[in-house]
Amino acid sequence: MVKAVDGVSLAIKRGQWLGLVGESGCGKTTLAKTVVRLLRPTGGHIYFDIPDEVKAEIEQLESLGKNSGKLTSLLKENDLGIFLGARVRSFRRRAQLVHQDPFTSLDPRMKIKDTVAEPLRIHRVLSGEASKTAVKELLGTVGLSAGQMERYPHQFSGGQRQRIAIARALATKPEFIVFDEPTSALDVSVQAQILNLLKDLKKEFGLTYLYITHELLIAESVCDYIAVMYLGKVVEMGRPEEIFHTPRHPYSQSLVAATPVPDPKRRVGRIVLRGEVPSPANPPPGCTFHPRCSRASKECRELEPPLEPVSNDHFVACFHPL
């Protein structure tokens, strides 16, 4: 059994741009897929746009530890993790996912207009002439011309394809979009174009983003809030400048130090993390980072550190924070 994501608690506020940073195999993509319910969580709850008092009630009932009928019915109403069928579909209309690789996420045999119109068709939002105008409009929003809608994906460059994927995600007018490394397959200059497009779209439509990336520099420059993941767990959460300049978890610190910054003067004094990420099928006991950590103590080897606040809006899961 692989615990790809293990006991992660995250809250994304409306209008926030949350960055999720971590290395390969740390469970970022699994988390993204679970959030939009492409995967079903084995445990835990996902709440999407529910009133605070309902959430408080659920938490209160849960803390009692009893399996009351009220709790079950409340969860059935509100927990996205156990939704089925039509309810998941109606949720997906409000939450969309943009995949990592624009070369594989578009159907090569579908014209662009069909690709972008597909969500409209599936969710029965618009059809016929109305959907055609909507597609034109969507392509305009992401910076493509309406003349290109009769083409096939192979006729576009990587950056353009990612724009198409974004247009498709925007089709159902979602409130929440999950981006799974949308720029990792793109060149630097194209990456900047896409990131600026995302910024504009967020402002225009009042969107909420969950942005997954392995590049700390991108997260730092565009996100409002960053969560750092390691081996299926969130080890640190905080505002970008805090994570980047005063990281408190040793892993975040080495991640920051390992990130190459385009500045030849910053070459000195880097901490190179020894070893590699352990297999998630057989994670080390206690704090999963302890085999690579310079500050590890006996406690770290035995107990799992909880995610605790160190200052306002800054959470760290470490017994010996920096």
Next chain:
Amino acid sequence: MKDLVRIRDLSVRFYTYEGVVHAIDDLDLEIRQGETLGIVGETGSGKSMTALAILRLIPYPGKIESGSIVFVDRDRRGELELLTLSEDRMRAIRGNQISMVFQEPGAALNPVFTIGDQISEVYLLHQRQELGYRAKQRVDSLLSDGSGFAASARRPFWRWQSRLYNKIAEGPHALEPRLLSRIPLFKRLLWRLKDEASLLTVDMLKDVEIPDPARVAAQYPHQLSGGMKQRAVIAMALACSPKLLIADEPTTSLDVTIQAQMLELFRRIKVDSGASVLFITHNLGVAAEICDRVAVMYAGRLCEVATIEEMFLHPSHPYTKALLDAVPMPGKELQTIPGALADALNPPPGCRFHPRCPSALSMCQQDKAKLKEIGKDHIVACHLF
């Protein structure tokens, strides 16, 4: 510093159905002894093609159209013109004096051979004489140390082996070992060469900081992680202590912390072996970490060459400036480059960057700019200078 490789007027073209792609256009570049030269550019800028052209490995339908690549081999024959060498001579240079580390370590390794076998192959191909010498010494020590009945019974065989390996050590043309190595069963009499090669392999793996090298040498590529595979590929490239190590995006498929380890390793290799490194990357941060000089390429042409400090402090070519502004940095607004990459089939006339250039002049549309030296070690191809 003296030049190790001099590239002059290099042009590489691909003859495709849609038309002729000018992958590299009149490239002038030199790699100096003991330096790390970075080539930075976006997709289709011709950076990988430059590396492949040096090794003469341009894939079909590409062709090296014109130009010269001179490799300065100070130990042996002086200057070698790589583009006119025979294929046999070129094979003797590839992996021996010039070697390459590819982007995807998983694809660079053969899945059906162990890591040890694949690295030993390099020694067996390029360092046969050295291996013969080592094998002879081992047999000689057996001859002098051995005592007792078993040893004296084997002694004639050992004497014959010592002579055999001596012949291998003296040169590649001796008849006896050549015959033996071609006959399937007798080939095994040369097993000591393989033994010596695998000993060297384990040493090499230790050198690239692989823990438990003997065990890793016996493993297959799929049993290793990405970082370990890349280390093994680097070990393979370094096996014959090359004069020039070409690294084509060696860290792109790795995680940041592993990437940092790799960069550390490359830095150490350069100091230890004194080899020159040609480091191809699209990541300006990585270039800033490791390179001494950087060359920026755009659509098959060279834009700017400068020392790393100069490049980041005083970028001169508009493309270099735009590229630097497009990199996300803490506390900086992202700038984009308007337009899209130049079409490789129908590149714009004149300077290939002019349709996207904020400071394009009218002459940029017709004439391509020549390389001009605007400072010490700073060359720019732009009409603004």
